[in-house]
Amino acid sequence: MKKFLAILHARNMEFIRDKSSLGWNILFPLLLVLAFAFVFSGPPKPLFKVGVLGEHTLQSPNNDFFSTKYIQFIPVDDRGRALDKVEHFQLDMVVDVGANKQYWINENSPNGYILERILKGTGETAYRRSTVLGRQIRYVDWVVPGILAMNMMFSCLFGVGYVIVRYRKNGFLKRLKATPLNPFEFLLAQMVSRLLLIQTITVVVYAGCNYFIHFQMRGSYTNLFLISLFGAICLISLGLLVSSRLSSEELAGGILNLLTWPMMLLSGVWFSLEGTNPVVQKIARFLPLTYLVNGARAIMTEGASLADIAPNLLMLGIMSALFLAIGSRIFKWE
């Protein structure tokens, strides 16, 4: 018992005296709880999403359909894009409340059917019925790009960031500093190594999953490879940035978790960000994973072209350059 207590005490002291880890261990759960409270706060989530075209004051008291609870009415401007979303099951219905009173549902959508019944049941008979046809994107088709991207994120951030911090902590970087190797060569090697690895793994995982699930792939494989390449470079750069100075593995692990968790939850990996809190959507715009997931998903489920994903590639490129520039500037061997 005495020995046990001695070890217990020693480890406790070590933990408490390591200020950075201690701070992190308090901060992380706090941030997590706050993040969840933020994302899942507010009234119950709507069951249906309806795009509303034209001038309309939402939830006007006179209008029964538009005051139905648990239907989220989302103002939309572009009819074509809105109908695309109906086609792809991202919106359940689009209603044009302008002069040309009309509504669109997807023939194949159960939600569309129910919304139509509600619309009629609430006495809205003025609207003309139109339908669009679209295969429902199975959730698995929708979620696959996100899962592959998330796997890339974990591999890139931890595989690069954490490992470099360990090299620094155990003195391997110091040993390399004593050689003619310069930081750029070292970091480039780390980057390329991880890039080769993660691209290969992703191709294998993609092919393996596809063999069993046969998910949708409507775009070009070249584009898909391109966006995954840009995404991987960007995430590795972020890993390098995190690892550029730290020498505590626990702190590095903490910071990497701080980066990966919001990305996992807020980059649209698991659920569409359509209609979520606008602040969440704003945060998502700063997360590299968002651009990777959206780009890959657009290619796979909508057959997006190179021009369609160009903004995503551009953002990933800008972020990579930024992370690398800062990372190599503040890099320390020791």
Added chain:
Amino acid sequence: MIKTYPGIRAVNDVSLSIEQGVCFGLLGPNGAGKTTLIEIIEGIQRSDSGNTLYKGAPVGARFRKEAGIQFQATSLQEFLTVRETLRLFMNLYPRNIDLDEIIRLCSIEEFLDRDTRKLSGGQRQRLLMALALVNDPEVLFLDEPTTGLDPQARRNFWDLISLIKSRNKTVVLTTHYMDEAYALCDIIAIMDHGKIIAQGTPERLMKEHFGDVVLQFPDEEVKGKIEGLNLCMSQQPGWCEIQTHDIDGTIRLLLERGVSLSRMNMRSWSLEDLFIALTGKALRS
């Protein structure tokens, strides 16, 4: 050179030069500032003031190509064998020593294909030494290279250093073993509290600070017999030590006072004595 850490001046206004082909030994107790000084010279740490010149130019790319460095403790890339680790480091330098030669020099044949994490202390030290030699360095820095080695491994290591010295390489060595410094080093600098307190060849340092020999008598043998003789004496527990240049004269004097020589010991001064005389503490304290 000056280097201050919070609360301690690790290197306190030190200046030194090391000639080509010399084995230079930096001695001092733990915490004397040896490692800090040597790492500043190597360009690994930055000093607060002062600079290091190698062949007349500030330490830079050329130095890193031509220097071989062994740190006190180094972790290596995991999951690599000894041979792969050697190859890795060889590829970092434009010029290499032949792989077979280095394997033979450092006696690493028998564990060449072992994972570097599974080496014994002595094997590991030999590998680190081999890594310091891969670029056929002009100048070799070894930070406490034999700490933790068994006596046989230390002797082998000394042979290796002698071999390297014979190729007109410069060796800079930190150690807290006096015998090691004495066996290997042409020049010794003794460091304490961040300062070099003595520097020179081992012989000259001994001569400067001590007489040639020490005569030792048990206390009871000399008690009450040699007071007032103006001999240079030091007191060890139970022993009286007399330091002298003139052995004959001193012995004559002692005999006149009725001191028996039957229990007398005679010994030379060691670097250990020198160190204690200079710093007031034992080297390994």
